[in-house]
Amino acid sequence: MTYLLGWSSWLALNRVLFLWYQPQTHQLDFSTLLGIFAHGFRMDLSTAGYLTALPALLIAFLPNWSTRKLATTLRLLTFVELILVALIGVADLEVFRTWGFHLDITPLHYLKSPREAAASVASSPIFLLITVFLALLLVGDYAFNRLIQWSVKPLQPVRLWLATPALLGVTAALIIPIRGGTQLAPMNVSAVYFSPTAFANYAAVTPQWNFIHSCLESNKFGSNPYNFFPKGQADQALQALYQPVSQTQSLLAVPKPNVIFIIWESFTAKSVAALGGRTGVTPQFEKLTHEGLLFNQVYASGDRSEKGLIALLSGFPAQATASIMTLPSKAAKLPTLGQAMKKAGYQTSFYYGGETEFANIKSYLYHNQFDRIVAKSDFERSDWNSKWGAHDHVVYNRILSDLNATKQPFFTTFFTLSSHEPFEVPMPTVFPGDDEESLFLNAMYYADRSLGEFIAQAKKQPWWSNTLIIVTADHGHRLPAMAADKMRDFHIPMLWLGGALKSKPQTIDRIGSQTDLPATLLHQLSLNATDFKWSRDILNPNNRSFAYFAFNNGFGVIQPRRHFVYDNTSRRLISSEGQIDQQDIELGEAYEEESYQDFLDK
Template sequence: MDSSKQVLKFIVFWWLVFTFQRVLFSIHHADLVLSSGWGEFLGVFFQSFRLDLAMIGFIALATLPFWLLYHLSKGKMRKIVWQVMKWEQIIILLLISMIHVGEINAYGEWMHKLSVRVFNHLINPDEVFRTATGANYFFFFLYVFLEMLFGIKVLKKMFRFEPSHSVSPIRNSISVLGMTVVLGGLSFLSARGGWQPIPIGINSAMFSVNPVLNDVSVNSTYFFLHSLRLYGKVELDHYLEEVTLEESNEFTTEVLSYTADHTAVFLAEKRPNIIVVVLESWAADAISYSGLHDGTTPHFDKMISEGVYCSEFYAAAGTSEIGNAAIFGGYPALPQVSLTMHPEKSRKLKSLNQTLKPYGYYSSYLFGGDLKYGNIGGYFLDHQFDKVMDEKDFDPGLERGVLNVYDEDLYKKFLQEINQTKEPFLQIAFSGSTHSPYDIPEKWKHFWKGDEAGIMNSIRYADHALYEFVENCRKEEWFEHTLFVFVADHGRTTPTNQNATAASYFRVPLLFWGPLITEEFRGFDMDKIATQSDFVATLLYQMEIPSDDYPWSRDIMSPDFYPFAVYSSSLGYGCKDEDGDMFWFMNAERFTANTFSEEQINEKMDKTRKYLKVLWEEFKAL
């Protein structure tokens, strides 16, 4: 058989298997799947293709050694290798079928895709046997049988053994080895989703505000293996065993408790339009308002003097997906954990748009790059944003950088989207030009020199683009009834700080600005040590909307707000309070940043671990 035909048949075979699985799932859960209508349901079979192809790439990499051996052998050995290769596919088919059928059975109760969480139940077989119903057993074995029957029938139909051809052994070997290298490269490329800088993720198959359709679309085996990879990285119990849950609860309650009624209200209207600009990588130190660098953000500095600013505001972590979840979901960060990569957990938590929805708010999210990174797009779709847009929604003819369209073009589209929206609205844009490799127009690249020229020049450009956006907003009728919020997703190193674990690395801007800021609070600095997860409760208090759905979020304007921020990374965790800051590198068991005295450090470590202990126990239970 011609090699190209074999490859095509291999792809078609596994695509048919995955499609059959979706059909079976959709029949079993027809009431959930069809709740959005037939048109959106059919989109599942188109949106799922890229992730299916990635999964096929992984299977191909596992098959390639046998394919090579098959084409290099002849006679009886060739037939043996053929049988081994066929049985490999059947075993893979069985594993894939068991994962998918387990998902079908569990979905009605869990309402999310099957993840390694299932092992928490399988280690206690008695629990499984006691909770499983007769129908669970029946459908499990029935669907495994149907999926295996379908797969084996198609496998036999499409692939048949062929004896070796009479070709020169040397010529055949060279040809086969060359083809193997090519196929290996193509399989790897398929597995990572293409040439783009960021490999494919589960977000690539998500397209609907209906989470069930997203779950049908996302390849079940890919998702399961993805959750297995994440699970293996998380070992927080070991690092937090020095504090008990009881004492941890006591301290965390103290941190999260504050006066829920006060008169520090800076918002003139209770149901304003809300525009949030998430500023990529804006470290507070890079803003000229900090006094460390002159002239980087003259326009933003002026807005600070007109709005309500938090000069001691800290990012929850150092990546965009964690920052977005903390800002809009009011949920802090854990070391080694990204909430957006766990849809089965994040869906159980509210986000700001869901709280505002009953008050008539329309919500949208716009990014000029690819939202599959960190499953950011999937997170916002899962939380029922009315519209989620990324680079696919921009004019392909726009001049752009490696990762994003330029900020000025992002804001032009953002303004267009706002003008097409009915009030009140929650409109969010995520900038990108300040992300390495700093996609900015050439004329803006020469303000700053040295190692940090990229970030500093890009922030100066971003400040100008933001200023033009705000000036254009002033011309619109809705401007007078709009609250603007500018907040960074995370910080970064700057010319004055090269330590990626120091508090200044995590310190980022939070600014409430616009015509709705009351006169007495213009130029006001909240000046309290707070974190991204505190944004939601602070905003909702100003709107006189309860924030009970965000127990980890605190109102920064409260008079007895506890000045304490915890931040995390994949390597460790740190804290900032009025006495100083520290960061603990977990694997190396050492401090990579510490300004506390010897007498203070043990107490600060203890408090940080207590906070994380409660958060981690809650996260595991989600």
């Protein structure tokens, strides 16, 4: 424990050095500086847990070593760790000052070109950095030697069979600080984000943890595995999908309406009878389809929540074998609706009843620059289910309360969770049965009922007449089980309603994707959407009707009167409907190649 706290304290001192070195620090107030250390301590403790693991194992397997041998070995091992910690920390000082992000795998690419690498560091204060590195080694070596001398005491001989298991049990307990606690999501960059000021969040990240994590993650992504075409040909093939915006139909009665964006967990067309799905599952949503604009040919981009949020808020397509949200350094380079709406003068907020640390959602939300983020810890524990967090109706009520005190126009996003497994909802059973599908249907019914109650209350609010509400899903889902056609798993509803609409209720049957939401919405608000390069205005009559989705190492393409699902491993169609020709397949391959290359390039 002493050794663990010693490393935690040392890493906190390294953070002091980081703040001293970075020019942005003077812009922070005292409370924000305290927040950096308070939130960063969890990651310091996690990093310290890794650094403590090897010495702890040494003691566990050699409990009868003499005090002198043990102390000497610990000093040597600690000195090696100090070299690594100091080297990463000092390199990170200049990397962050120059490039604005923590040291990761990126600078290592320069080692392939030594001349360019030398040129890149030519302007860095090399002498100062070397001095800081040596000072850290000397001071750290002295401090840890004193710590080891103080903590290693002469021990009586013990029985190996008794001592080793006991010490291994203590060592195993290091998993708690290493994973950042006992919460659902393990330690990730999002766990320490706490401020709307980006630099404060970056300062709370422990550089050593970030670098090691980056190295481990980089092993997953090398060159583009989907190089189907000669260079430039795939990009050229996609140009047919992106046509200039003509005068699209205006759907809004007001130029700058409030926007409430509801992202419904696991919501597919299979749960909506009007879209060919099961009957009786979402009666409130079906009722609302007669009051607004139902987009009945929209498809999810991916099969997980973090991929769906990226698609909806950044217009960036899902990858078959990767998730950009889990890599904050890449996700931070994406455009976001939060940024666009804030720039346009909107008050922005994001609501989620669960843990935003999961899958690095929190870091992405701060990148969106939401003015307010409300999550699990902001709700009473009595309103939580057993696993994820606050029930949907609780969050809806909080949104209603907050919006009545929010300056207009506002852009509010709500990511629901009650229809996520384990499908626990606070209402009597409607679909009897303990099997997974019955539980799912019951949870979906509750989510639908909560939405209906929210809309009913929203209609009574003074802001209703100036508000657009968009309801859609976060991703495709296998439930409820229907015909064995993966395309149906990704078919999702999208509904626009609210007092700000001037169009009469209607069904819009143009094919589109989640990724098309940003461009479609921004164009309706007369805002620029050029930053969202993958997003297409569904209402633009010049655009070709098209949707693409990705699943584990495969993709699907939907076009008028035909669709297919393609497996990358076998390089063949899994399923298809209509007349599919080679040009259709090549269009899907071109989309996969270019979108994955864009992911790698970020």
